[in-house]
Amino acid sequence: MKIKKELQAVCAAFGEKSGGYQSTWEDAQALAIAHSVGAVVRDFTSWMEENQGDDFSYGPVSKYLQVAHSRLAEVVSLARELSYLSGGVVAFLDKQRIRLAEVLKEFSAAEIKSAFTAWLAEQDLSDPKNVSFLPGKFVQIVDGLCYSAKRRKQESDQALIARNAQAARLQKEAEAERAEAEQKRLAEENSFDPLADLVV
Numbered sequence: 640m641k642i643k644k645e646l647q648a649v650c651a652a653f654g655e656k657s658g659g660y661q662s663t664w665e666d667a668q669a670l671a672i673a674h675s676v677g678a679v680v681r682d683f684t685s686w687m688e689e690n691q692g693d694d695f696s697y698g699p700v701s702k703y704l705q706v707a708h709s710r711l712a713e714v715v716s717l718a719r720e721l722s723y724l725s726g727g728v729v730a731f732l733d734k735q736r737i738r739l740a741e742v743l744k745e746f747s748a749a750e751i752k753s754a755f756t757a758w759l760a761e762q763d764l765s766d767p768k769n770v771s772f773l774p775g776k777f778v779q780i781v782d783g784l785c786y787s788a789k790r791r792k793q794e795s796d797q798a799l800i801a802r803n804a805q806a807a808r809l810q811k812e813a814e815a816e817r818a819e820a821e822q823k824r825l826a827e828e829n830s831f832d833p834l835a836d837l838v839v
Contacts, residue, residue, distance in 0.1 A: 640664060642671040645680045646700050653687050658698015666704050674711045678733040682710055682740060714740040717748050721755050728764055731774045738778040746785040754784035 643664045650657040659667075671679045686703050695702055717739055718731040731739065742751060758777060763769050 640668055642667050642676050642679060645676060646683055649680065649684050649687060650699055653691065653699075655687075655695060655699050657700050658695065659700045663698070663701050663704065667700060670704070670707055670711070673708075674715065675733050678711060678736060679707070681734065681737040682707065685737065685741065686710070710740065713748070714743060717743065717751060720748070720752060724752060724756055725759055725764075725773075728770055729759070729773050729777070731778070735774050735778045739781070742778075742782050742785065745782065746789070750785045750788065751781060754781060754788050757788070758784055 646667060647657045667679070674682075683700075683703055686706070687699060690699075690702075693699075693702075714736045718736050722728075722730050739751070755777060758780075759773075762773060
């Protein structure tokens with residue numbers, strides 16, 4: 640079972656014993672069939688890096704398998720959606736999906752899709768050779784694109800808040816001026832004596 644040897648090798652590299660029962664390796668095999676051996680091994684390696692120092696009472700592989708499907712399914716779903724947004728022109732390989740998984744830890748799928756749509760609009764899709772490099776190019780800069788987009792949105796939101804606050808202040812001042820003018824008008828009306836100019 641190739642996946643067993645691969646995961647055991649990763650565990651050894653981190654100074655851990657893989658542990659696990661027959662059912663553990665059967666689950667790992669099923670995961671590898673669904674997502675490929677390479678995708679599982681790369682994601683397991685990333686997971687081990689994230690969880691160094693944790694207590695793996697029943698072995699790290701068993702613990703990883705509890706979260707593996709959701710980790711891999713999320714990035715697979717995102718990769719499919721990005722491919723759909725490109726009209727099926729851009730397809731992401733396993734190693735590129737692992738990079739997307741890393742970006743998903745910091746940015747939402749919606750932010751990544753938005754950045755991808757804006758970026759793709761500027762790419763030349765008429766050249767097959769160029770298209771073949773697009774997935775790799777995108778995963779190299781996706782975090783920067785998402786960060787820039789998030790900063791622009793934050794700045795835009797802050798500007799909107801400032802404009803709304805200024806508009807509210809001006810409206811309040813205008814209402815105060817109107818109220819003051821109305822009070823003056825009423826005061827003038829009340830001070831007017833229609834009999835004052837009559838000659839007795």
